[in-house]
Amino acid sequence: MSYAIGLKNFHYALLTDDSSTGATYETPVKLAEAVTAGVEPNVSTGRLPGDDRVVSTASRFNYATVTINTTKLPAKDEAALLGKKLGSDGVLRSKGEAPYVAFGYEVSMDDGTSEFWWLLKGKFQEPSRSSNTSGDSIEYSTPTIVGEFIRREFDEEWKFVGNEENNGFTSAATWFNDVYKPTP
Template identity: 40%
Template sequence: MADKIAVPVGLQDIYYAKLLSGDTATEAPVYETPKPLLPAITANMTPNVESNTLHGNDGPIVTANALDSIEVEIGVAALTLEQQADLLGSTIDANGLLWDNSDDQAPEVALGYRRSMSDGSFVYTWLLKGKFALPAEEATTKQGEVEFQTPTITGTFLKRIYDNEWRVRADSNNTASAAAITTWFTAVPDSPKP
């Protein structure tokens, strides 16, 4: 009997966690406790892979791939001022004002989310190291009907220095992943490197 086919049908629970320290050749990365973003609308991830082919004897004989950066775009219902400060390196003052400075530097973060599948299961993902860029802003006046104007933010993710890992995933249909899934959004999973 063939396994039941599970197809992605939805997106839920986008979280981020700042990379606090580590991620050197000898020091494991340390992340803060993950924080949720407002309800998820979209998550698009595009790995940039460089590919080259070696030719010999008048034809191709070997091809090799190398992962470059990973482009990420997420859409959420809204980004609070606190979330913008966290993700973009801006400052909120004592009066609750968000200040954007030309010298602001976005911190490195991990980004986690889960996709709902057609069979009721979930596929969980953490992208392990990246930075977000200032989002474009668009505003449109109401014209007799309500049109939601939700933000999209883009980032560039890379492999980690410590272990070359760039993503970790779990499938709720795999019983071996059950323990990891119960803490998926409370901590970024530890590196497999000893």
């Protein structure tokens, strides 16, 4: 058994179609270096009581809150993730409608293998940033951006996770070329 020790290769891909016939994405784009990633699923749970005990339980995935922190968030990536306009003068406009995107990343494991993720349909929100005045020591400031991911209409999937530790996983070298599509 291996354990997570690292994080790298943040990518996003714009979702251009999600219908009953399929899901289509643009080519994935690499983001700046990964600092942190958190995935917090929201799950509803129900219990059926009977004969003075719980006789059945069920749960349902609702959505996942995804929080990522990168070394930087260039204006071109912020514009793409939030549907904003980047003017020819290099100024990022504040208005925009965030599009649905897929978000992928790689988790390094302590045995030299990796785990690969694609979160399939989500919208990101305005990033948070804080900066400090310089003092006696150097402190870096990095942006954090939060998104909410839901199930795709096409197949009701919300994520795919591949692990090199699993027999049969052969997609590591091409994982970020496209958003993963399962083989039948």
